[in-house]
Amino acid sequence: MTELLLLFVGSALVNNFLLTRFLGICPFLGVTRELKAGVSMGIAVTSVMVASVLVLWPLYNLALAPLGLGFLQNMLFILVIAALVQFLEMVIKRAFPSLYTAFGIYLPLITTNCAILGLALLMVGNEYTFLQSLVFAVGSGAGVTLAMGMMAAIREELEFADVPQSLQGPGIALITAGIMALSFMGFAGLGS
Amino acid sequence: MGATVSTIVTATATMGAVGAFFAIALVALAKRTASAEDEQIELLTNLLPGNNCGACGMAGCAALAQALAKGEAVPQSCPVASESQIQKLAEALGLTETVHRERRVARVRCGGHRAISQWRADYEGVLDCRAADLVGKGGKGCVFGCLGLGTCSRVCPYGAITMSPTGLPVVNEALCTGCGLCEAACPRGVIAVMDASQEVFVRCVSTAPGKQVRSVCEVGCIGCGICVRVCPENAVEMLGHLACVDPNRCTACGICVEKCPTDAMQIILEDAGVLTAV
Known part of the structure; x- marks a missing residue:
């Protein structure tokens, strides 16, 4: 139990996907203009992460590994992730049309979000059990949602700040991201 | 040699099976979730010129069709469509006013x-x-x-x-x-x-x-x-x-x-x- 808790904290804070591993940066800058869209995107990424672990762990450990087809992992993972994102897109389009418009291109772009593929490859590389993989996915997703939410909150405040003209927009966003990443280094050494 | 061939076969079969499974599942879900609104948007998209030139200010013909279905745009928003095309769009939307626009x-x-x-x-x-x-x-x-x-x-x-x-x-x-x-x-x-x-x-x-x-x-x-x-x-x-x-x-x-x-x-x-x- 302690081990799982450590894994959760480790994936959410210490090895935060966005701010420490620098995976899946495009929605981090793309949809963090407002808090609601940012957090929703984090939740969307989390659900794709959990869903891909639910599908990919059995697929890899019960089919690919026994058949000696480990070399297929990248191709197969991309295929499965793409299909899962399509599912998610349909669900969101049906259930939350306004969110669907807010996400715009970034929703189908989860397909090529390296955080998802990175999660799957780390899961295989670290030889996690099914339970560990699930905790890892939820933790990583929570970390992504946390970082997205923080970034969006800061950027909402920045709208009212007197930013020098040359730094407005992406410039100040990248500086904010850098300082956030720096502060997340404070978690290094916590847990594993 | 035999091992190589069987590896190729199993690899192809695995990829094919997974791909086919998701393809069928996606199509089935898409069919299930399709609504009348989607159908109308598709119909309107087909009635538009389909050049996706973006002259209307939207991302393409599909985006304009969406706006049309929501009532956020009028058939004349498409600066490219001919008068007969605009007439057809107006009919599809149930607009009765005759639309006339200079070429x-x-x-x-x-x-x-x-x-x-x-x-x-x-x-x-x-x-x-x-x-x-x-x-x-x-x-x-x-x-x-x-x-x-x-x-x-x-x-x-x-x-x-x-x-x-x-x-x-x-x-x-x-x-x-x-x-x-x-x-x-x-x-x-x-x-x-x-x-x-x-x-x-x-x-x-x-x-x-x-x-x-x-x-x-x-x-x-x-x-x-x-x-x-x-x-x-x-x-x-x-x-x-x-x-x-x-x-x-x-x-x-x-x-x-x-x-x-x-x-x-x-x-x-x-x-x-x-x-x-x-």
Whole structure:
């Protein structure tokens, strides 16, 4: 139990996907203009992460590994992730049309979000059990949602700040991201 | 050898099985979640021209169809669709008002081709009017006229604009849909989208005084005002040093075209259809 808790904290804070591993940066800058869209995107990424672990762990450990087809992992993972994102897109389009418009291109772009593929490859590389993989996915997703939410909150405040003209927009966003990443280094050494 | 072949077979089979499973599942879900609204959007998308030129200001025909279905746009929002297409769209949307819209075409408002215009510098760089215009307003003596690098012909999604050998765009009015992309792309404002029924227009955009125009171009509008005086309908007025035709008053009698000392005033001949380059 302690081990799982450590894994959760480790994936959410210490090895935060966005701010420490620098995976899946495009929605981090793309949809963090407002808090609601940012957090929703984090939740969307989390659900794709959990869903891909639910599908990919059995697929890899019960089919690919026994058949000696480990070399297929990248191709197969991309295929499965793409299909899962399509599912998610349909669900969101049906259930939350306004969110669907807010996400715009970034929703189908989860397909090529390296955080998802990175999660799957780390899961295989670290030889996690099914339970560990699930905790890892939820933790990583929570970390992504946390970082997205923080970034969006800061950027909402920045709208009212007197930013020098040359730094407005992406410039100040990248500086904010850098300082956030720096502060997340404070978690290094916590847990594993 | 046998092992290699069996590996290939199992790998292909695995990928195929997973791919087929997700394909079937996705199609099934898409079918299930399809709604009447989606069907209407698809229908509207098919009724639109389908060029995805973006002239309506949306991302493409599908985006406009979505806006149409929501009532955020009207069939006339598509500047490209023909009158019959717009009629069909209105019918599909259940709009009863008859929609009438004038056919619009792009017209080139510069006659200063290479042989008759002065050049003050050679431009070397990206062969694009917008880039050339940034460098000290390009190499042409006239800082208002066509730079002749063909940006308009390249942005036209319909292939309606070709560059004449003398370096002026020629609009094929049969192909032009009046979408306005060329008008937006031209850094000089030389191309303008006008009602196709406007037969007389000034083929010059130079607002410089006559003497200055004369020194760089043989066919520019010198602002002499003869057209204003000869027009029986008072359809021509001077905006500074440039003549301007009011299409609502013009009867295309052709007197101004005849009297214009520099041939800047142009008339479209109905049988010609295509504006002939000088």
